[in-house]
Amino acid sequence: MRRSTMELPPTIEKWTKEDVHQWLMTVVKVQETYADKFCEEDVSGDSFVFFEKKDILDLGINHGPAVKIKFYLESLKEGQHESQFPPYVKNWTKEEVNQWLLQHVNIYSKYAERLQEEDVSGDCLVCFKKQDFLELDLKNGPAVKILAELHQLRNKPEPTLQPILHTTTDQKEFPKPTQPELGLAQALAIKQPNFYYKTESKTDKMVKKESEKAQLPFQKVSEKEGIQQPKPQDLGARRKGAIVTTDISKITVEIQKILANLYEADLKDFQFYLQEYGAPEHEHIPRGKLEGKDIIDTTTLMTDHYGSKEALQVTIDILKEINQRELAHQLEKNMGKTTNANMYSIWEVALI
Known part of the structure; x- marks a missing residue:
């Protein structure tokens, strides 16, 4: 039968390993599994008195309880210690x-x-x-x-603690329409009518220009053969423009959805690395432009500065840098699906 705490020997050196176990359970109030480890390793009072924190950690005890055990052991050797906290x-x-x-x-x-x-x-x-x-x-x-x-x-008065909702990247930040992908793009376009025109970067314009150059030889051959070419305002041109706009909009929406999973402190961390991010042919985003910006503003700054596709890579790189690899991989996965969907749409237009 175990003795009560009051019956423990007056000096630690005279404690048995059972006494050490009892003191850990009743005074320090650690988990029984932790107290059992001391018994398993035959830690009696004459050895326990020399224990350092590293020795406690070596028993497989986590850092929090190890610090607590060492603190109580020192207080026991030096005399009673009153708590300084509420x-x-x-x-x-x-x-x-x-x-x-x-x-x-x-x-x-x-x-x-x-x-x-x-x-x-x-x-x-x-x-x-x-x-x-x-x-x-x-x-x-x-x-x-x-x-x-x-x-x-x-x-201070006792602080109010709110439960933390651990959101995942599978959760949607926008209302789920009948057609999710198209609905997201339309919702954002209605809310910000000029948003996608602003986000067309130098890179996007260069891609469009190169595409037009590539079509010139075919147009000249067709003219020699007397084949009529559709005018620039033809249905095919309009569809191509729609694909480019949809691609930009999907990238923007996906970046915003991923950044919405960051805590406020993590978003500040993201913005800190963003102002230091170096990319070919682009200067750093000035710190003053990022100060006080929310998720939508931050996304807009990136797409305006880098272009939609390069902003996507910048987002992935920084998420990995701030130890948010799961979000980075989710963004890569989501944009992989978007890219496949866009390629399918382009193939359909080519067949028409």
């Missing part, structure tokens, strides 16, 4: 810590997710020091900011 912080789950970091501290999602992966709940977070954050690959800036915001909670 009681509600210790009751936060690792999901609520994630919400607080994203909604109130405003750090990048990759840092918040890293802490959640290492089981950093509220009772672990209050034990963290700057070095503990750095060992989880956080930069100095976010580490200092988290600690400062944590200490300021003593002088």
Whole structure:
């Protein structure tokens, strides 16, 4: 039968491995699986007293609980330690810590997710020091900011934490019409009637010009043979123009749909890399033009600056750079389907 906490030997060195297990469960309040690891490795008090955080991590315990165990062990050796933080912080789950970091501290999602992966709940977070954050690959800036915001909670009311909706790239940002692809392009064209004309870049104009040049030899041969050629306003020309416009519109819509999955901090990260992005024959987008821009404005700036097709590649490159590879792959996949659909339309026109 296990002894109560009050019956533990007065000095750690005299604890058995069962005493260590009991203290971890009743005082530190770690998961039983973590406490079991100490028993499995025969960690009694005379060895436990020398444990460092690295030794605890070596037992396969995640970073959050390891920091907490080490903190309590040091407090036990040095005397009772009073918490400097409001009681509600210790009751936060690792999901609520994630919400607080994203909604109130405003750090990048990759840092918040890293802490959640290492089981950093509220009772672990209050034990963290700057070095503990750095060992989880956080930069100095976010580490200092988290600690400062944590200490300021003593002088503030309890923050409101909202559940985070984890959207996926399969979710639609626009109402689903009978014909999804055509409906998206039409909806955007109705909302912004001049949008697609503005997004036609130098690259698109060059493609159109080269296409017209390629047709000249065939026109001359036809004239010699007496074959009548359709006028520029013919149905085929109108269809070709419609295909180019549809291609531009689909690219724009797809970029906006993907960027809509970014958190506010991630969008700022995207814009930071965008202003530093270098592309052949294009200068950087000035920082002043990106400041305070939303998703639609950012997409418009890219398509105006780079052209619709190159803006697509720029978006994919930057998403990969900010560790949003899943969104980058989804955009590549979506545009692969769009490209195939457009090629099919072009083939139909060629047969007419």
